[in-house]
Amino acid sequence: xxxxxxxxxxxxxxxxxxxxxxxxxxxxxxxxxxxxxxxxxxxxxxxxxxxxxxxxxxxxxxxxxxxxxxxxxxxxxxxxxxxxxxxxxxxxxxxxxxxxxxxxxxxxxxxxxxxxxxxxxxxxxxxxxxxxxxxxxxxxxxxxxxxxxxxxxxxxxxxxxxxxxxxxxxxxxxxxxxxxxxxxxxxxxxxxxxxxxxxxxxxxxxxxxxxxxxxxxxxxxxxxxxxxxxxxxxxxxxxxxxxxxxxxxxxxxxxxxxxxxxxxxxxxxxxxxxxxxxxxxxxxxxxxxxxxxxxxxxxxxxxxxxxxxxxxx
Amino acid sequence: xxxxxxxxxxxxxxxxxxxxxxxxxxxxxxxxxxxxxxxxxxxxxxxxxxxxxxxxxxxxxxxxxxxxxxxxxxxxxxxxxxxxxxxxxxxxxxxxxxxxxxxxxxxxxxxxxxxxxxxxxxxxxxxxxxxxxxxxxxxxxxxxxxxxxxxxxxxxxxxxxxxxxxxxxxxxxxxxxxxxxxxxxxxxxxxxxxxxxxxxxxxxxxxxxxxxxxxxxxxxxxxxxxxxxxxxxxxxxxxxxxxxxxxxxxxxxxxxxxxxxxxxxxxxxxxxxxxxxxxxxxxxxxxxxxxxxxxxxxxxxxxxxxxxxxxxxxxxxxxxxxxxxxxxxxxxxxxxxxxxxxxxxxxxxxxxxxxxxxxxxxxxx
Numbered sequence: 001x002x003x004x005x006x007x008x009x010x011x012x013x014x015x016x017x018x019x020x021x022x023x024x025x026x027x028x029x030x031x032x033x034x035x036x037x038x039x040x041x042x043x044x045x046x047x048x049x050x051x052x053x054x055x056x057x058x059x060x061x062x063x064x065x066x067x068x069x070x071x072x073x074x075x076x077x078x079x080x081x082x083x084x085x086x087x088x089x090x091x092x093x094x095x096x097x098x099x100x101x102x103x104x105x106x107x108x109x110x111x112x113x114x115x116x117x118x119x120x121x122x123x124x125x126x127x128x129x130x131x132x133x134x135x136x137x138x139x140x141x142x143x144x145x146x147x148x149x150x151x152x153x154x155x156x157x158x159x160x161x162x163x164x165x166x167x168x169x170x171x172x173x174x175x176x177x178x179x180x181x182x183x184x185x186x187x188x189x190x191x192x193x194x195x196x197x198x199x200x201x202x203x204x205x206x207x208x209x210x211x212x213x214x215x216x217x218x219x220x221x222x223x224x225x226x227x228x229x230x231x232x233x234x235x236x237x238x239x240x241x242x243x244x245x246x247x248x249x250x251x252x253x254x255x256x257x258x259x260x261x262x263x264x265x266x267x268x269x270x271x272x273x274x275x276x277x278x279x280x281x282x283x284x285x286x287x288x289x290x291x292x293x294x295x296x297x298x299x300x301x302x303x304x305x306x307x308x309x310x311x312x313x
Numbered sequence: 314x315x316x317x318x319x320x321x322x323x324x325x326x327x328x329x330x331x332x333x334x335x336x337x338x339x340x341x342x343x344x345x346x347x348x349x350x351x352x353x354x355x356x357x358x359x360x361x362x363x364x365x366x367x368x369x370x371x372x373x374x375x376x377x378x379x380x381x382x383x384x385x386x387x388x389x390x391x392x393x394x395x396x397x398x399x400x401x402x403x404x405x406x407x408x409x410x411x412x413x414x415x416x417x418x419x420x421x422x423x424x425x426x427x428x429x430x431x432x433x434x435x436x437x438x439x440x441x442x443x444x445x446x447x448x449x450x451x452x453x454x455x456x457x458x459x460x461x462x463x464x465x466x467x468x469x470x471x472x473x474x475x476x477x478x479x480x481x482x483x484x485x486x487x488x489x490x491x492x493x494x495x496x497x498x499x500x501x502x503x504x505x506x507x508x509x510x511x512x513x514x515x516x517x518x519x520x521x522x523x524x525x526x527x528x529x530x531x532x533x534x535x536x537x538x539x540x541x542x543x544x545x546x547x548x549x550x551x552x553x554x555x556x557x558x559x560x561x562x563x564x565x566x567x568x569x570x571x572x573x574x575x576x577x578x579x580x581x582x583x584x585x586x587x588x589x590x591x592x593x594x595x596x597x598x599x600x601x602x603x604x605x606x607x608x609x610x611x612x613x614x615x616x617x618x619x620x621x622x623x624x625x626x627x628x629x630x631x632x633x634x635x636x637x638x639x640x641x642x643x644x645x646x647x648x649x650x651x652x653x654x655x656x657x658x659x660x661x662x663x664x665x666x667x668x669x670x671x672x673x674x675x676x677x678x
Binding site: 075088091 | 512513514515516517518519520521522523524
């Protein structure tokens with residue numbers, strides 16, 4: 001195995017009854033990178049993360065995490081990874097400090113350095129004031145900081161974060177990501193699942209999952225440059241009308257409304273997309289300005305999760 | 314009408330949720346059915362077939378006729394014939410018999426001598442019900458006792474052992490130890506595990522280096538301590554308030570309690586792997602409590618129950634534990650006198666723990 005990879009998975013699949021939650025997933029996560037899983041709910045993000053830490057047994061395929069074969073030797077892996085569950089899973093009836101203390105003991109953190117290490121993470125994750133507060137009474141952002149503090153307390157080489165920011169406000173999310181960058185710089189590999197585009201944009205590398213299948217993989221910049229689509233932005237007084245006039249055009253793959261703007265995706269095979277859009281707008285007497293713009297990550301997401309029949313051209 | 318449709322909406326929702334909670338749904342039928350069966354069949358104050366041993370030192374025509382008459386009452390079930398009163402006492406201490414019949418060598422002469430009792434009934438008085446039944450045996454008609462009406466001393470003399478004053482607490486409190494320990498131990502462990510699953514703590518825990526064995530044992534140990542404290546509370550309160558003694562060794566009693574606690578904790582752990590919510594855990598505990606109270610010999614003499622009820626009773630750990638506590642506290646027995654109960658409790662704990670550990674894996678699928 002390439003020693004530069006923290007995770008290498010081949011053909012990883014998971015079947016739940018009739019549902020194929022994850023379908024033949026190949027994954028290469030480089031060390032010290034922030035690797036994002038982007039996908040809607042039910043796309044297989046959580047299932048994949050759970051397979052990678054040995055919580056679920058893959059139906060098919062294999063994975064190597066930090067040089068350890070999964071699921072066979074998951075016990076060896078546990079001390080070296082940190083895991084943050086989607087739902088807050090620390091003890092609400094214990095204080096912040098007691099929770100950290102418990103985690104330190106569970107991971108057999110060297111006794112002599114325990115208190116120092118706990119003080120250190122309390123400081124780093126801005127929990128000093130809350131240290132005597134019961135975890136159950138804290139705000140969403142504070143709970144999330146505590147969960148991250150607990151996940152990194154034993155200095156894991158790999159962090160698996162399952163939608164860590166789904167329950168917190170934008171400011172907390174920004175702070176949270178600042179913490180992740182700091183950890184990655186210090187050498188920690190981070191696998192994080194999300195359904196926020198702005199978060200996905202911050203990842204070093206990104207896999208987009210849709211119905212258990214990986215539909216795109218690469219750096220956000222690479223993905224944006226290789227959508228296979230032209231993106232036309234339409235600024236219209238009556239965006240609804242503009243949308244209806246474009247939606248049925250065979251060469252238009254998708255139209256998404258963002259406030260007064262429309263983002264129109266047209267396959268790269270079409271020669272003059274701007275002309276096509278303007279033509280159809282005029283045909284319906286819609287007054288609008290259009291221009292070609294670079295693809296955003298959301299455009300990438302829309303493009304790769306599109307059903308094949310939608311791309312007619 | 315709006316109010317009515319809202320009311321119906323709530324009702325439909327309740328019924329729908331109830332139907333989907335399979336265990337609760339089963340309990341709706343299971344609990345009344347079980348109660349009916351238990352109260353209808355098992356609860357029988359008309360006690361028969363008390364385990365009895367006879368020491369017939371006379372072995373004459375008359376003494377054999379007496380034994381035949383006694384047997385015909387069906388109150389006693391003659392299981393053993395021994396040669397000395399000492400042996401009767403030993404068997405009673407070990408809890409093997411409830412009644413010992415001692416017929417002295419000069420039985421025939423005593424029958425004629427109306428100032429002397431001819432038969433001694435040794436009765437395990439720790440259960441007042443049994444002592445009462447033995448009293449009735451005294452009125453048993455005997456054809457050969459021609460002077461029955463005018464005897465100065467009745468032919469049959471009852472000697473209640475262990476609880477001569479026939480106080481009910483003597484019988485109830487040793488049994489109550491079992492009921493209280495069982496209730497708290499089983500419920501505490503089942504709820505302790507299920508609560509962590511409900512709150513999501515378990516997903517965190519199984520992702521740490523903790524092994525299933527560490528998790529299970531670590532959860533259970535504090536409750537063992539709680540159980541032992543509870544035992545101390547009952548013993549002290551029982552002694553102070555009701556004058557219930559501990560005649561045997563207190564160490565034996567604690568050893569027996571440890572085994573029993575282990576058996577119940579193991580069962581609680583097993584339950585916790587089978588149920589999904591705290592509510593279900595409580596239901597299951599309640600489901601097991603009823604037979605444990607009614608079929609264990611706690612309320613009714615075990616010998617008086619129908620055979621099927623006795624089989625069920627024998628399967629319950631509490632039945633064996635109550636035998637141990639009564640033996641140790643009231644009859645001054647030691648653990649060696651009651652090996653079957655010890656072996657049963659020990660095996661039960663081992664099997665239930667193994668079953669629980671096998672069911673609990675560190676995976677979610």
